[in-house]
Structure formats: structure tokens, C-alpha cells
Amino acid sequence: MSDANEPLEPDDPGQLPSFWLWVLETLRLSVRPCGEDLFEFSVPEGQRGDFDGREVVRVAVRASRGTGPGTADVLAVDSPLGGRLLRRLQAWGPFVPAVPRHQPVSVHQLAPHLFAPYRVTGGTVRLSGCSLEDHPLLRYTYLVRRDNGEAAARLVHVDASPRPEPLEPALSASLRLDELAPRLVRPPRVSDDQLGAWLSYGEQQAALLTTADRRAEFVVAAVIWCKRASGKLLFEFGDRSAERPFDAWAQHLVDGVATPPPFRCPVTGRESYHVTATDDGRITVAESIACCECSGRRVLDSDLETCAVTGKRALAEFLRSCSVTGERVLADQLVRCTQCSQEVSPHAILAGRCAACRSLQPISRDDPRLARILGEYPKLDRWTRWRLAETDAVYVLTASSLLRRLLLVLDKESLEASHVAESFRLGRDWPEVPRAQWAEFLG
Numbered sequence: 001m002s003d004a005n006e007p008l009e010p011d012d013p014g015q016l017p018s019f020w021l022w023v024l025e026t027l028r029l030s031v032r033p034c035g036e037d038l039f040e041f042s043v044p045e046g047q048r049g050d051f052d053g054r055e056v057v058r059v060a061v062r063a064s065r066g067t068g069p070g071t072a073d074v075l076a077v078d079s080p081l082g083g084r085l086l087r088r089l090q091a092w093g094p095f096v097p098a099v100p101r102h103q104p105v106s107v108h109q110l111a112p113h114l115f116a117p118y119r120v121t122g123g124t125v126r127l128s129g130c131s132l133e134d135h136p137l138l139r140y141t142y143l144v145r146r147d148n149g150e151a152a153a154r155l156v157h158v159d160a161s162p163r164p165e166p167l168e169p170a171l172s173a174s175l176r177l178d179e180l181a182p183r184l185v186r187p188p189r190v191s192d193d194q195l196g197a198w199l200s201y202g203e204q205q206a207a208l209l210t211t212a213d214r215r216a217e218f219v220v221a222a223v224i225w226c227k228r229a230s231g232k233l234l235f236e237f238g239d240r241s242a243e244r245p246f247d248a249w250a251q252h253l254v255d256g257v258a259t260p261p262p263f264r265c266p267v268t269g270r271e272s273y274h275v276t277a278t279d280d281g282r283i284t285v286a287e288s289i290a291c292c293e294c295s296g297r298r299v300l301d302s303d304l305e306t307c308a309v310t311g312k313r314a315l316a317e318f319l320r321s322c323s324v325t326g327e328r329v330l331a332d333q334l335v336r337c338t339q340c341s342q343e344v345s346p347h348a349i350l351a352g353r354c355a356a357c358r359s360l361q362p363i364s365r366d367d368p369r370l371a372r373i374l375g376e377y378p379k380l381d382r383w384t385r386w387r388l389a390e391t392d393a394v395y396v397l398t399a400s401s402l403l404r405r406l407l408l409v410l411d412k413e414s415l416e417a418s419h420v421a422e423s424f425r426l427g428r429d430w431p432e433v434p435r436a437q438w439a440e441f442l443g
């Protein structure tokens with residue numbers, strides 16, 4: 001609710017107060033300045049009866065200036081001219097279509113403001129659709145008088161949403177609902193039910209404004225059609241594109257009160273106004289771009305893994321999983337175990353041997369793991385003194401015969417061998433058995 005105390009001071013010196021300007025324009029009385037703080041409007045022929053037959057009415061905003069007998073009528077709520085205009089407005093009502101005087105009305109006006117928040121590196125942004133739709137807001141105007149007649153009458157405005165519910169004062173102000181112009185084109189249709197609800201709300205507000213010594217008279221309800229902009233921004237990088245929808249009051253976009261939403265990377269979920277693309281063309285935000293330290297490629301940081309040894313960030317293709325520790329390690333950082341020949345993380349190695357080789361435990365033939373292996377490879381049955389260690393992926397086994405000893409690395413699931421070594425029982429090294437000769441041991 002805002003009070004318009006009378007007599008209204010002009011918004012700017014030399015300007016007609018915006019409320020009266022709207023009233024005159026709504027009544028199709030075209031007003032123009034005609035001197036310092038003086039205005040005049042021509043009265044169409046059929047309406048002159050309302051203005052003492054005058055063709056032109058001169059208007060002064062302040063009683064103290066520019067007025068004199070026969071020169072100008074003071075325009076105020078309780079002046080004869082003000083009373084006439086309000087009565088004519090009432091006769092137009094109860095609803096009068098209006099628009100905010102300064103709101104943007106074309107997509108052309110909005111586009112620069114829609115693009116401004118974004119920084120697009122390596123691509124472009126454009127509108128892939130934008131519509132300006134009229135949404136109604138309500139401004140009820142009441143003439144409030146004290147019953148004792150001492151104080152001047154004043155105008156009170158009550159703004160409401162179309163629900164109708166009270167409108168946040170900040171929204172009224174930011175949409176500039178206090179500076180209205182007539183809506184000159186036919187407004188969207190409003191259902192009778194809706195109009196009825198709006199009217200009831202206006203009656204309720206009048207009752208709230210009325211007290212023991214104060215009476216509120218409904219003058220008119222301006223149905224203010226405010227432009228709301230909605231559409232999609234299209235970000236294009238080569239032959240790929242991504243969209244971002246927006247929906248905001250057009251006035252807010254122009255004033256920077258609202259901005260279209262930041263771009264959201266569909267993979268990382270990160271949001272930013274800096275939009276760019278990876279080297280392979282995926283559209284994302286600059287904050288999600290990272291550089292693979294092995295290939296130098298610009299990729300999503302979520303594509304990269306950290307090497308457990310060097311701490312370098314690289315694409316998965318440059319890393320391997322250590323079968324002993326489970327760590328992800330750059331391929332060139334893996335160390336070969338001198339015993340089982342598995343390539344493992346350096347963290348798994350001590351004195352040349354991996355953690356599995358260092359933890360081999362004696363195992364009996366009854367152990368289901370060994371029983372399964374002997375079932376798969378019956379030729380192994382001739383070996384004795386089995387020892388076993390297992391990692392996430394493999395079994396490492398050693399066994400002995402009278403003179404020789406054997407080492408196997410088998411996949412835990414398939415039991416497929418990945419390494420076979422054999423040596424003399426007293427030998428220190430584990431010479432690898434060429435794959436061609438594995439059948440000799442495994443059958």
C-alpha cells in the first residue's frame with residue numbers, strides 16, 4: 001500500500017505527477033506542458049460538457065504557482081478538476097488496463113541483457129526462442145477521507161498479485177508500478193470468475209482502509225500488464241549446442257535485478273557464467289575444465305584420475321590398477337615384482353618383492369581355493385608344499401618338488417594363468433617360463 005498525499009508533488013520539477021498523467025492519458029485527454037509547472041489538455045468535442053464547455057483546460061500542479069483567476073485549474077484529489085477526473089475514471093472502471101510506462105516491449109531490447117552475464121570461450125550464445133508474455137498485476141486506488149472533513153483527502157494505492165494476494169512492495173517498486181501508461185492494445189481476456197475474485201479483493205481492502213473516522217472509497221483498479229520474458233539461450237560450439245532456459249520479468253532483466261541462470265554442466269553439475277568446451281567438444285563451464293597431465297588435452301576434471309604415486313591428474317587410459325594395493329597408478333610408475341613379475345604400485349614393493357609375494361602362506365590341498373585350482377589343472381598335482389597369497393584380482397602360488405620350485409599367478413575368477421616361473425629349489429631368481437611351455441605345467 002502506498003499513499004499518494006495530495007496535492008501531489010511532481011516526480012520531477014516540470015513534470016505532471018505520474019498518477020495524474022496516467023489518469024489523463026487513460027481518459028484519452030492528451031496532456032502537454034505549456035509553461036513552468038503548467039500543463040494543458042484539449043477536450044474532445046463530446047466531452048466538453050464535463051469541463052464547463054472548454055476546448056482546452058490548463059492545469060497547475062501546485063496551487064501557489066501559475067494560477068490565477070481564469071488561468072489554470074489546480075489538479076489535486078480534492079480540487080474540482082481532480083474530482084471530475086476521478087469520477088470519469090470511476091465511470092470507466094472498475095478495471096482499467098494499464099502497462100508500466102517504461103517496461104521493455106521487444107525481445108530486441110532484452111537480448112543484450114540476456115547475453116551480458118555470460119562469457120563464452122570458443123563458442124557463441126544466441127536466443128533459440130524468447131517470448132514476452134503479459135502477466136496481470138493489480139493496483140487498486142482508493143480515495144480516503146477523514147469523516148471530520150478537516151484533513152485533505154488522499155489517494156491510497158494497494159498492489160496485488162492476480163491470485164489475488166498482497167504484492168511485495170519491492171516487486172511493485174522494481175516493476176515500476178507507480179509509473180503507468182494506458183494499455184492501448186486489447187488486453188488478454190480475463191474470465192468473469194477471475195474478475196469477480198479481483199473485485200472482491202478490492203472490496204476487502206476498502207473495508208480494511210475504513211476506520212471509525214476514515215472512509216475509503218474505491219476509485220478504480222488498474223490491471224497492469226507486465227511483460228515476462230521466457231525462452232532459451234543456445235550455446236553453440238562447432239556442431240554441438242546446449243540450451244539454458246530462462247524466465248524473468250522483462251524489466252528485471254533490463255535493470256539487472258534478474259539475470260538468466262548460470263550454465264549448468266550436465267556432467268559435473270557445476271554452474272557458472274563462463275561457458276566453454278572440452279577438446280572433444282563437450283560443452284561445460286570453465287571451472288570444470290582440467291588438463292590431462294599426460295596428454296595435455298583439455299577435458300572435464302571429472303574425467304581425470306589421480307595417480308597414487310605422483311599425484312598427477314590424467315585420463316584413465318594412462319593409469320593402471322595395481323592388483324595388490326588396488327591403487328590407480330600411472331602406467332610408467334608401475335614396478336615389476338622380482339618374484340611374481342606382476343606390475344604393481346611402488347607402494348606394494350619392499351626389497352623388490354610385492355606384498356603378495358611377501359605374504360605367501362602354507363596351504364593344504366583341502367583348501368577350497370587350491371582344490372579348485374588342482375581340479376582345473378590336474379598336472380599341478382605332482383607339486384607339494386603349496387603356499388598361496390591372494391589380491392583383489394589374482395592368486396599367487398608357489399609349490400615345490402624334489403628339486404624344483406614353481407610360481408603361478410592365476411586370475412581369481414577364471415583361474416587363467418598370467419605368469420608362470422620355475423627355478424631350482426635353491427635358486428634365488430624366478431626365471432619366467434615362456435608361454436609356449438606352460439602346457440607342460442598346466443596341461
Ligand SMILES: [Zn+2]
Binds near residue numbers: 338340341342356357
Ligand atoms: Zn610379487
